[in-house]
Amino acid sequence: MAIMSEELSDRYSPQEVEQKIYQNWESKGYFKAEDQSTKPPFCVILPPPNVTGFLHMGHALDHTIQDVLVRWRRMSGFNTLWLPGTDHAGIATQAVVEKDLRKNGADRLEMGREAFIEKVWEWKHQYGDRIYKQMRRLGDSVDWDRACFTLDDGVSKAVRKVFVHLYKKGWIYQGEKLVNWSPPLHSAISDLEVVHKETKGHLYHIVYTVDGSGEKLVIATTRPETYLGDTAVCVHPEDERYKNLVGKTITLPIINRKIKIIADEYVDREFGTGALKVTPAHDFNDYELGKKHNLEFINILNVDGTLNDKAGPFAGLKAQEARKQVVAQFEELGILEKVEPHTHAVGYCDRTGAVVEPFLSKQWFVHTKDLATPARHVVSNETSKFVPESWTKTYIHWMNIIEDWCISRQLWWGHRIPAWYCEDCKHVTVSEADPSQCEKCKSKNIKQDEDVLDTWFSSALWPFSTLGWPEETEALKTFYPTSVLVTGHDIIFFWVARMFMMGLEMMGDVPFRTVYIHGLVRDSQGRKMSKSLGNSVDPVELIENHGADALRFTLMAQMATGKDLKFSMQRLEGYRNFMNKLWNATRFSLQNMEGFRAPADGVNAVVESHRLSTADKWLIYKLSEVETQVNEYLEDMRFSDAANALYSFTWHEFCDWYLEFSKPVLYGENAEQKQVTQLVLAQTLNRIVRMLHPFVPFITEEIYSKLPIRGEACIIDQYPKPAKDRSWLSLGSQEAAFEMDLVKQVIAAIRNIRGENSIKPNQKIKAWVTPKDDHSQKILGNNKSEIIRLSSLESCELQARDDLKKCAVVPIRMGDSEIDVVVPLEGLVDIEKEVQRLSKAIEKHEKDIQILSKKLSNEKFVANAPADVVEADKQLLSEIESKVAQMRTSLNRLS
């Protein structure tokens, strides 16, 4: 194999390579999964972003986690499928398009359904792949050929099949119920789409007069305008104040309607006046009261939230305006007793921000109790697991209190409900295929339901509809249940829970084995990133400035299980620097590959142990530790641990020490030695790059393509694993690791003396490194030149110095090895500094001695603690004591 002599720039420029690399991966088909394979399957379904959306930091995190898992599994020999898709996002998309139309003076209602939907499709074709382009910038290794859209034919088929199935089972039904109504949308929304916010309002006290007797009854309300729909006043049956009024009537002011006074234990005597006005058609609690007491339900609202003709003189007004006018008139009538400020939770539509009005209407519902039971069960019995586990409780709790799901939306953009009403016999035909006649009376006079399904209905089928269901495809057999779902906790109920319900019902198995729930990406101050705060960070911009890899690594290094993460620019720059470090380590390696010929078995080539240097063996030993760790961490989805292990090995072991140790060899004349070092260097670099690849795919692919030992492409090479690497990793040795640690300590000791005594780096000094035993003697002998080089010494004697006057001394005690590092300071520095250094060191160690000896003199500790713990402490104590003794002696000699 030819040697790369290409000069690399001293800075890594992601801008120059990232897009080119991605195109190459894609065109080579590396992301493609096989429908059938002898390899074990690994499948991740991408949570589909809104088709009109753009990539934000939440996606960046979510996608990076998935890409790391997918790339790791792909490299580990799995038949890996990461399936992308987009969501039609009914409300969101319709709102965006409507807004656009209004800008041009158009209106959806004027256009009509057909024309409007056509417009939305146009919009989809224009902007629908924006997010896909951005995903490519991030490096998402998704199987593009399988990309799905929630309104695709296949998915639509699935939607209808499920709808019909559940309808026939009686689990989808139509009902006249009180639902959350969003006036701007003219549509029902589900409970989950309502956000409750503490809102300052008023508590209005209104005086009613009891018919006949003329007694006064004061009720308190926050929404006085709803009195127009009141059909009762309710008091507590035991309330002495009102007991005698129960059964009597009052006449509502202005509209002069008679309503009953009823009693129910639901009423809280302590709150307000203890008398509650009951509006069954516009309040959830009153709705229940209304049903219980057989009250009349009076709907006072139009679909746009204005009052209807039931509101008499107030008809046509919006709720807020009606409130003002009602209150004003009450005041005129002298029946407004008082108005108190009152803070209470008000429901808002999470899409439009408008106040949600409870509204009585005919809607479609999914009966959830029976779907929820198995969905709860598979999580409590760990057929599927949440990571972190803490979400299990939340999920199960929610599944216990789940209410029926309102799935109809009065929108146009979405899956139209497959129900047809017969104009003649009123029968409802629910069918997968569009029927041409009523299934009961055969009348052709049928009309399809105008409404569409909640977007989450189709999302709930995503794990199997994207794999081809209801067709029995090979992909479905291979990849269902999917392996991992990665998502944020904000949609556990919207989405995850519903996928469990639908997956179990339709497929008879869980949709995924593991649900990984990550936190939110917040700004540096911990606030949610939002448009209104203007604190959003655009990941695409970050990619353009710092590279996708730096962004990905930043996210992963901070991705501790289940926690939110605060995004900081400084952190990003730090990891950008890491990319540069890796780049330069490669540059160094390639510059020193002259004359190197890669052996036939390349990365697995094993040389005789005796030809390897201590540093080689130490490096290989450390590498085996990292390989083990990283695979374990990834297995447990501990991303920050995996990223940090790789970071610190690459920078602080490989670059800081190994490359420095390799320099004398690479710069030297010993061709034999050089060849071995070059080999180890090439083998290790290759492994580091492969290990890092899932996290930072672009730079690793770029570097990989320049390595003297390499395969076709990094992305499809093997992920380093101790089991597969066994024979090569066995070249490493623990003895070498010990030896290196000792040598590193010696070097650190000399550097410390230098630093603390302000001896300039270019000032050559002499050192006497004194081994006190044969083993240490041998180790030092093996590494003398490295010690000289890395602590820039003029000379280094491996023996005791006779005259220890005015010498800096650092004792090293490690295991059985004892070494004293001695640097004469005569003429170099003010001795006072060394006195300070030593005193400081002694002081520090003495604290340790105190703690340790106290512990060891505690009989209970010695008796109860495990023997090895006691032994370790004893060993430590004696090492420290020996050090301190040596330091004291040295201190005395200084003066």
Next chain:
RNA sequence: AGGGCCUUAGCUCAGUUGGUAGAGCGCCACCCUUACAAGGUGGAUGUCAUCGGUUCGACCCCGGUAGGCCCUACCA
């Protein structure tokens, strides 16, 4: 109101079976040493929120308190 989470170095955070506290960034000092100044070397910094309990031993386990966050539900 109920449930959950958090409080560790100046900042952001790790710390999984309880055994003398770690990283990144920032800070201080010295260095353009032929891979890298997006770098190197050395250094400083913590009653691990607080109180109590369990234990030979607690950042870690249990309970109380204070402060911060999230979720669910809701009193008109």
